[in-house]
Amino acid sequence: MSQKRRVSATQSRAPKRSQIVGDDEDDEDMSFTQPTSSQVQRARENFTTVQIDRKTAEVVQFILIKDQKKVPIRRADIVKHVMKEYKPIYQDIMKRVTRTFEQVFGMKLLEIDSKNHIYILVNKIEPVAGEPVSLYPSNPKTGLLFVILSIIFMKGGVVKEALIWNTLKKLRVDPGEKHDDFGDVKKLVTDEFVRQKYVEYVRIPHTEPLEFEFRWGLRAEKEVSKLKLLEFVAQLHDQEPQSWTQQFREATAAESSQ
Structure with a gap:
C-alpha cells in the first residue's frame, strides 16, 4: 500500500x-x-x-x-x-x-x-429524630444514603469501599444480593448515587487488584447538614457531639459557612 x-x-x-x-x-x-x-x-x-x-x-x-x-x-x-x-x-x-x-x-x-x-x-436532608438510622419508612433509599454518608464523614471523609459494604451487611443490606427495597445495592450506590452527585466512587491508584474509595459528592456537601448528622450519630451512641472533636469542628465550621 x-x-x-x-x-x-x-x-x-x-x-x-x-x-x-x-x-x-x-x-x-x-x-x-x-x-x-x-x-x-x-x-x-x-x-x-x-x-x-x-x-x-x-x-x-x-x-x-x-x-x-x-x-x-x-x-x-x-x-x-x-x-x-x-x-x-x-x-x-x-x-x-x-x-x-x-x-x-x-x-x-x-x-x-x-x-x-x-x-x-x-433541599436539606436531615435524619428523623427517633428513627433507626437504617430505616426511613417514607424513603428507604434516603436512609441508605444517610448511612453511607455518615460512615464517610465519621471516618474522616474518605473510606475504602470494603468498609461500606461490610457495614451495610451488618444492617442486613448485602451488596451481593438483591434487596426488596433497593434492588441491586451495589449498582444503586456506585451508579445512581454517583450520578446524582451524592457520593464519589474513586479508583485508588496503584492497587492490584483494583480498589475503590468513597467520598462525599457535591450534592451531599450542599444538601446534608454535617452537624445534624453528627448530632444523630451521637444520639445513637448516647454521647455528646463534642465527643468526636475533629468531626464536631468540621461540622460547626460547615454550618457557619452556609
Whole structure:
C-alpha cells in the first residue's frame, strides 16, 4: 500500500469530533457564547413580560422533572430543550427561576460546576429524630444514603469501599444480593448515587487488584447538614457531639459557612 493510501485509511478510521466530545448536548454547551449587551437589549424588547413569565415557568417545570431522579441539570439541556430563541436572555430568566424556587418551593437552585454549568436543586436532608438510622419508612433509599454518608464523614471523609459494604451487611443490606427495597445495592450506590452527585466512587491508584474509595459528592456537601448528622450519630451512641472533636469542628465550621 502506498504512503498516500495508508494516510487515507488512517484518517477514515479516526474518530469523528462528535465521538470524542460526546453527545450533541455537549456540543450545544460548547457553542454557548455570552450575548452582547445589544443582543440582550433587543431580546428584552422582543419578548413581553407575559412571555418571559411563561418561559420561566417552563424552565421551572423542566428542572423539577429532571430533579425527580436527582440527576444534575446542565445548562446545555435547558438551552436546547426549553430556552431556544430566549437564549440571549438566559441569565435574566435563570434569575427569575432561582427566585421562584426560593419563594414558591423553598428550595435553592445552585450551580455546583461553574466550568460545565451544572445545577442541582438543594433541599436539606436531615435524619428523623427517633428513627433507626437504617430505616426511613417514607424513603428507604434516603436512609441508605444517610448511612453511607455518615460512615464517610465519621471516618474522616474518605473510606475504602470494603468498609461500606461490610457495614451495610451488618444492617442486613448485602451488596451481593438483591434487596426488596433497593434492588441491586451495589449498582444503586456506585451508579445512581454517583450520578446524582451524592457520593464519589474513586479508583485508588496503584492497587492490584483494583480498589475503590468513597467520598462525599457535591450534592451531599450542599444538601446534608454535617452537624445534624453528627448530632444523630451521637444520639445513637448516647454521647455528646463534642465527643468526636475533629468531626464536631468540621461540622460547626460547615454550618457557619452556609
